[in-house]
Amino acid sequence: MVLSAQGSTSYAAALELSMRLAAGLRRSSLGRIGCLVTDQATLISLLAAASATGCETCTYPPGLPEAGVDELAAALHHTVVVTDRNVELTVARPLPVADLSTPGGSGAGSWSGAGSWSGSGDDAAAAPLLVLTTGTTGRPKAARHDWSRLVAAARRHATQPGERWLLGYNLNQFGGLQVMLHALVSGASLVVPRSNQPRDALDAMLRHGVTHASATPTFWRFIVALLDGGAVEGLQLRQITLGGEAAPGRLLDDLRRLFPDVRISHVYASTEFGSSVSVGDGRQGLPLGALEPSANGEVQLRIVDGQLEARSSVGMFGYYGDPDIGTGEWRPTGDLVEVQGDRIHFVGRATDTINVGGVKVHPLPIEEAVSAVDGVQLARVYGRPNAIAGQIVAVDVVAAPAYDPDALEDAIRWACRSFPPAAQPRRVRFVDAVGLREHKIARGEIASGEIGRP
Numbered sequence: 001m002v003l004s005a006q007g008s009t010s011y012a013a014a015l016e017l018s019m020r021l022a023a024g025l026r027r028s029s030l031g032r033i034g035c036l037v038t039d040q041a042t043l044i045s046l047l048a049a050a051s052a053t054g055c056e057t058c059t060y061p062p063g064l065p066e067a068g069v070d071e072l073a074a075a076l077h078h079t080v081v082v083t084d085r086n087v088e089l090t091v092a093r094p095l096p097v098a099d100l101s102t103p104g105g106s107g108a109g110s111w112s113g114a115g116s117w118s119g120s121g122d123d124a125a126a127a128p129l130l131v132l133t134t135g136t137t138g139r140p141k142a143a144r145h146d147w148s149r150l151v152a153a154a155r156r157h158a159t160q161p162g163e164r165w166l167l168g169y170n171l172n173q174f175g176g177l178q179v180m181l182h183a184l185v186s187g188a189s190l191v192v193p194r195s196n197q198p199r200d201a202l203d204a205m206l207r208h209g210v211t212h213a214s215a216t217p218t219f220w221r222f223i224v225a226l227l228d229g230g231a232v233e234g235l236q237l238r239q240i241t242l243g244g245e246a247a248p249g250r251l252l253d254d255l256r257r258l259f260p261d262v263r264i265s266h267v268y269a270s271t272e273f274g275s276s277v278s279v280g281d282g283r284q285g286l287p288l289g290a291l292e293p294s295a296n297g298e299v300q301l302r303i304v305d306g307q308l309e310a311r312s313s314v315g316m317f318g319y320y321g322d323p324d325i326g327t328g329e330w331r332p333t334g335d336l337v338e339v340q341g342d343r344i345h346f347v348g349r350a351t352d353t354i355n356v357g358g359v360k361v362h363p364l365p366i367e368e369a370v371s372a373v374d375g376v377q378l379a380r381v382y383g384r385p386n387a388i389a390g391q392i393v394a395v396d397v398v399a400a401p402a403y404d405p406d407a408l409e410d411a412i413r414w415a416c417r418s419f420p421p422a423a424q425p426r427r428v429r430f431v432d433a434v435g436l437r438e439h440k441i442a443r444g445e446i447a448s449g450e451i452g453r454p
Helices: 011-027 040-053 066-076 121-125 147-156 174-186 198-208 217-227 249-258 363-371 405-415
Strands: 002-004 007-009 032-036 056-059 080-083 093-096 110-112 116-118 128-132 142-146 164-167 189-191 212-215 239-242 263-270 274-279 299-304 307-312 331-340 343-349 354-356 359-361 376-386 390-399 427-430
Touching: 002 040, 007 011, 011 040, 032 040, 032 066, 040 056, 040 128, 142 147, 147 174, 164 174, 164 198, 174 189, 174 212, 174 263, 189 198, 198 212, 198 217, 217 239, 217 249, 217 376, 249 263, 249 363, 274 299, 274 307, 299 331, 343 363, 354 376, 354 390, 363 376, 363 390, 363 405, 390 405, 405 427
Parallel strands: 002 189, 032 056, 032 080, 056 128, 080 093, 164 189, 164 212, 212 239, 239 263, 390 427
Antiparallel strands: 002 007, 110 116, 128 142, 263 274, 299 307, 307 331, 331 343, 354 359, 376 390
C-alpha cells in the first residue's frame, strides 16, 4: 500500500492503473519518455508500466520549473514528457498521464505474491531506464540502468511484509528507487510525505507509523534539530538508514541518543555502481573489510592514490550518450579517502578539493569539525577565490536560534585550530540557509528551491 497526504492506494489499485498505462504506452508506440509526475502512487504505476513494455523512462525532479524541464528534455532528446502538471514546453510534448491511461489495458508489470515486482516477457526483463545523478557538484548526468538488475538486487535483500518505509528521497533519485523497489518486493507499505521537507516527513512518520526510514545525513540533521529537546514518543522507528553522503560521527551519536533502541546503519552507494557496504557498528567511515570481495560479489572497492574505485555487476551501463562500461572494469568513484587505523574515512569529493596556495585542502573534515560545535545547525565549507592564495577556506553556517554569532564564530575557529594553517577557515559567514540539492549539501552551483533549514 502507498500511504500519502492524498490518501491510500492499494497495490492492487496501482497494478490496475499500471495495466491501463501499459496499454497506453503500447498504443502510442512510445519507446522513450520523460516522467514529470508529482503524485508518487501514479508515478509508481507509470514506472511499472514502462518496465513491462520496454519503454525507457527518466523521472524528472518533481519541482523542476518549465525551463528546467525543457533543458533536461533537450539534453536527453525526449520528445514526450508524461506529466500530471499543467506545463507549457517548447522542446517536448507534454502528455497528460490521465490521457495515457486507457481502460482494458493488459500486460503491464505486476506485483506478484507478497508485492514482488515482475515483468512479462524477455523484453520487459531488460527494460531500460535513466537515473539522474544528484548533481551536487554540477549538472546532473543520466546513468543508464535496466529494471532487471535493480529488481534482482532488491529481491536479494527483501524482508518480511508489515514494514512501513518512508520515501525520504524523490523517485528521480537512485535512493528513492531503491526504497520503492525494496518496499514492493517485500510487500511493505510505502509512506510518501506531503513534501520532501523534514517537517512534513516527520509528520508522515508519526501519522503513518513508519518503521523504517532511509535518507541523507543532511536530512537526519534536520530531524535531530526538530526532535532535540522534545519528545520522540509516537515514533515507531525500528531502522534508520543514512546514505548519499558521509555520515558524521556527531550525527551518529545524536541519533543513538535519541533512538537508543533503533538499529542505525549507513550505506555506501551511488547512482553509478549501486550499494556496496552497509555499516551498523555506530562508527564513522567504512571498515577496512569493505575492501574485501563481498559475499555476493555485486560491488567491489579498492583505494588507488587516495580515491575509492569500484567495479559493479549491478551498476549502470554508462551515462546517456556514452559507450557501455564493462562489468569487470574498475572506475573511480570521485570519493577521496584516508585510512586511519581499521577505518576508511571520507575526506571529500575529488571535485571539492580547495587549492590554498598550492596546498590541497579537503573540505569534509573541516565541515565535520564545524558541524560538531554546539549551536551549528548546518555548515558548508568551500573554496573562496583569493588574489594571493588562489583560494581560501570559507564556511557558511546556519546557527541555531538564540546563539550569539560572535561567540559561535570564536568556538568554530577554536574547533578548527588543530588543522594546518591552509585548512583553517579564513571566512566564517552566518546565513539563513545553505544551498541543498535533493537533501545533500550543494558543493558546486548553489541549488535553488530547497533551503538548509529544518
